[in-house]
Amino acid sequence: MTTRRVVPFVLFLSLLFAFQAFAQTDPGVRGGGAAAGAPLASVAANNPVTILNFFNDAKDRFLEIDSVTGSLAGEEGKGLGPRFNSRSCAACHAQPAVGGTAPATNPQVADATAHGAQNTVPSFITTTGPVREARFIFFTTNGVPDQNKPNGGVEDLYTITGRVDAGPCSIAQPGFATQLSNNNVIFRIPTPTFGLGLVETIADETLLVNQQNAFNNNQGITGTFNHNGNDGTISRFGWKAQNKSLELFAGEAYNVEQGVTNEIFTQERPLPGEDMGIIGGQSSTNGLPANCRGNATPEDHTNFNTTAIGTLSDLAQFAMFMRLLAPPTPSTTVPGGATSINNGRALFTSIGCAICHTPSLTTNASTFTPGLSNVTANLFSDLEIHHMGTTLADNVSQGGAGGDQFRTAPLWGAGQRIFFLHDGRTKDIQSAILAHNASGSEANGPSFTFFVNLSASQRQDILNFLRSL
Amino acid sequence: MFRGPFVCLLLLLCSFPLFAQLPTNTILVKGAEPSASDSKTPLPEGGKLAKDVYENRYFGFSYHLPSDWTEPFSGPPPSDTASYVLAEFVPSASFKGATKGTILITAQDLFFSLIPPRSAKELIKYSSDHLQPYYTLEHPPSELTIAGRPFARFDYASPVAGLHWYVLATQVRCHVIQFFLNSRDPNLLDSIVHDMNQMKLAAEDSPRCVAGYADQNVISKVDPVLTERKFNSIPVRIIIGTDGKVKHVHVISAFASQAQIITDALLQWRFKPYLQNGEPVEVETGIQFGNAPNRMQTASSASTTQ
Numbered sequence: 001m002t003t004r005r006v007v008p009f010v011l012f013l014s015l016l017f018a019f020q021a022f023a024q025t026d027p028g029v030r031g032g033g034a035a036a037g038a039p040l041a042s043v044a045a046n047n048p049v050t051i052l053n054f055f056n057d058a059k060d061r062f063l064e065i066d067s068v069t070g071s072l073a074g075e076e077g078k079g080l081g082p083r084f085n086s087r088s089c090a091a092c093h094a095q096p097a098v099g100g101t102a103p104a105t106n107p108q109v110a111d112a113t114a115h116g117a118q119n120t121v122p123s124f125i126t127t128t129g130p131v132r133e134a135r136f137i138f139f140t141t142n143g144v145p146d147q148n149k150p151n152g153g154v155e156d157l158y159t160i161t162g163r164v165d166a167g168p169c170s171i172a173q174p175g176f177a178t179q180l181s182n183n184n185v186i187f188r189i190p191t192p193t194f195g196l197g198l199v200e201t202i203a204d205e206t207l208l209v210n211q212q213n214a215f216n217n218n219q220g221i222t223g224t225f226n227h228n229g230n231d232g233t234i235s236r237f238g239w240k241a242q243n244k245s246l247e248l249f250a251g252e253a254y255n256v257e258q259g260v261t262n263e264i265f266t267q268e269r270p271l272p273g274e275d276m277g278i279i280g281g282q283s284s285t286n287g288l289p290a291n292c293r294g295n296a297t298p299e300d301h302t303n304f305n306t307t308a309i310g311t312l313s314d315l316a317q318f319a320m321f322m323r324l325l326a327p328p329t330p331s332t333t334v335p336g337g338a339t340s341i342n343n344g345r346a347l348f349t350s351i352g353c354a355i356c357h358t359p360s361l362t363t364n365a366s367t368f369t370p371g372l373s374n375v376t377a378n379l380f381s382d383l384e385i386h387h388m389g390t391t392l393a394d395n396v397s398q399g400g401a402g403g404d405q406f407r408t409a410p411l412w413g414a415g416q417r418i419f420f421l422h423d424g425r426t427k428d429i430q431s432a433i434l435a436h437n438a439s440g441s442e443a444n445g446p447s448f449t450f451f452v453n454l455s456a457s458q459r460q461d462i463l464n465f466l467r468s469l
Numbered sequence: 470m471f472r473g474p475f476v477c478l479l480l481l482l483c484s485f486p487l488f489a490q491l492p493t494n495t496i497l498v499k500g501a502e503p504s505a506s507d508s509k510t511p512l513p514e515g516g517k518l519a520k521d522v523y524e525n526r527y528f529g530f531s532y533h534l535p536s537d538w539t540e541p542f543s544g545p546p547p548s549d550t551a552s553y554v555l556a557e558f559v560p561s562a563s564f565k566g567a568t569k570g571t572i573l574i575t576a577q578d579l580f581f582s583l584i585p586p587r588s589a590k591e592l593i594k595y596s597s598d599h600l601q602p603y604y605t606l607e608h609p610p611s612e613l614t615i616a617g618r619p620f621a622r623f624d625y626a627s628p629v630a631g632l633h634w635y636v637l638a639t640q641v642r643c644h645v646i647q648f649f650l651n652s653r654d655p656n657l658l659d660s661i662v663h664d665m666n667q668m669k670l671a672a673e674d675s676p677r678c679v680a681g682y683a684d685q686n687v688i689s690k691v692d693p694v695l696t697e698r699k700f701n702s703i704p705v706r707i708i709i710g711t712d713g714k715v716k717h718v719h720v721i722s723a724f725a726s727q728a729q730i731i732t733d734a735l736l737q738w739r740f741k742p743y744l745q746n747g748e749p750v751e752v753e754t755g756i757q758f759g760n761a762p763n764r765m766q767t768a769s770s771a772s773t774t775q
Contacts, residue, residue, distance in 0.1 A: 402500020
């Protein structure tokens with residue numbers, strides 16, 4: 001693909017987009033109260049008995065704010081840091097309700113200096129911007145990104161240095177400014193966790209049959225699956241479907257995002273390369289200093305001397321919370337009215353969006369609760385990974401997913417999301433559709449059809465439909 | 470007097486940040502991708518658009534774009550099911566027509582397809598039989614000749630979108646090449662079909678392609694030992710020369726280390742030469758490597774011989 005070929009079309013699409021921005025617009029975040037955050041109906045009905053207690057306890061833990069020692073009032077969770085991105089699960093998974101995704105006000109600004117912490121807020125973190133984690137694409141040699149040394153690991157934004165509960169720990173933040181100037185930083189925003197018990201309960205065989213049914217579609221789309229490296233089964237959680245299970249998903253996040261060691265990720269986590277004496281291209285000590293690792297590990301663990309629910313680790317309960325959360329409830333009338341939404345749904349399917357954004361898949365039988373068993377999950381995803389091309393590529397490889405491959409983002413709940421795409425680069429769902437057009441993208445066909453072959457009113461119907469979800 | 474060293478210093482100072490900065494909008498970290506044992510033998514994904522003519526040397530065809538159409542973006546790499554997006558064309562900014570459309574050209578390697586059809590005709594019938602309920606059939610499968618080559622075709626529409634699709638398929642080197650034409654205006658699609666007669670298509674496949682040839686005719690082989698635990702399917706096409714040696718390896722989708730190991734091994738395989746009228750001729754076949762344990766079983770080993 002030459003620049004000569006791309007530029008005129010991008011200009012063409014940009015002009016088209018600009019002119020038509022008046023004709024059809026993203027209705028924006030759907031109001032009317034959060035249509036997500038409740039437990040599955042069978043959980044709300046306490047079936048099986050006591051499951052609702054588990055859900056409520058799990059939600060409390062999801063809301064819990066962590067501090068380093070767990071001794072600060074109102075922040076009794078123990079184990080924050082020494083490096084972290086935020087201080088609780090619910091701080092970031094908040095929109096439109098607990099368990100969701102990046103909220104309107106970014107908690108990471110306040111996190112930077114909470115309790116005396118001495119962090120500088122990176123330029124890509126703003127009060128009204130998305131919650132973000134940052135990754136460096138490559139390790140550096142003499143400060144320069146070395147394309148022979150792929151990195152891709154999370155570079156936590158902050159350290160506990162200076163906090164009242166940090167003791168003598170003194171470590172530096174990564175060199176974000178330098179790596180930003182090197183184009184060596186990519187971002188990810190939190191994925192919403194509503195309905196993940198349903199996602200977990202979809203059998204691999206169901207996904208494979210769905211893949212086969214979509215084969216030879218009229219858009220040239222052919223996705224594949226990411227696989228768990230241990231047993232080869234299909235993995236499905238995370239932006240690149242890199243995580244096999246909710247426990248793994250929760251355990252990794254607890255360790256990486258909050259710095260809390262747990263029964264799956266048992267060591268305090270240094271930055272990528274920090275254990276080799278490198279932080280963002282700068283020399284460092286080898287690994288985290290001992291005085292930053294003051295807590296015994298794992299900081300979160302099974303509790304042997306307490307009540308039944310209290311026995312469980314936070315990690316197990318985080319996974320249970322995500323598992324038992326109901327999926328978002330779509331609106332049948334807002335925005336645009338029922339006729340427009342229904343028309344948009346039909347158009348969405350007809351032009352090929354539903355090839356990847358599979359409207360529904362059926363779960364298998366579950367041992368947890370009837371609400372997970374043999375039900376239709378309207379997730380709007382095939383859980384496959386697809387090439388999305390140069391515009392969206394983040395050049396991070398995870399499992400079998402390469403630098404431009406992403407799991408089809410489930411669209412349930414899209415109506416009440418503020419930020420879109422893996423890095424939260426836009427609040428405009430129409431811009432998110434446009435970003436599907438790129439050299440190397442599997443999704444050019446439906447996106448072309450959306451912008452080129454549909455009328456403005458048809459496009460508006462699709463946007464209304466998406467915001468009804 | 471000091472101009473030379475000063476210029477050198479300036480150049481160094483100016484160039485250093487250029488070396489430090491990574492290019493934007495570029496895929497630097499690849500996943501599974503195609504590779505080949507040499508850079509001269511044409512590949513399915515190697516088609517190019519030049520001066521409004523799309524030419525694909527592997528498939529031996531060239532296609533002249535309608536006036537004021539363009540290819541804004543290249544397609545994705547071939548999939549692990551050996552599916553190709555060869556090209557996708559749309560009207561350019563200077564297009565003056567009343568209605569727009571898209572032309573998508575794909576290829577499916579019949580050795581590695583996930584679905585049963587093993588010919589263009591079968592695939593068109595399969596597609597028609599499996600048409601989604603939100604589409605209405607406008608013309609059932611039929612056969613026709615375009616540019617001297619047999620094609621199969623069927624048409625359908627989306628009533629809600631007001632869009633029409635014409636699907637035309639032909640078979641080359643054990644691939645089905647499909648043209649998906651899409652527009653609101655059937656007249657535009659009719660004119661595109663009419664103009665397809667100007668395509669240049671090779672009269673016959675060269676080399677011949679034979680399904681399962683490697684299974685029955687290998688004399689000696691060195692198994693590739695894949696050292697990393699990956700769970701991807703790795704479709705591979707090889708061309709076997711008249712002497713029974715592997716002349717060309719096309720790893721359609723694999724991680725770089727896998728591709729190197731497989732290519733190195735396959736170049737050591739020896740086959741019985743393929744005979745046509747008693748004379749050895751080059752032959753092309755497909756071999757599946759890799760390990761996708763839960764993948765649906767396909768009929769690749771039972772592919773029909775063209």
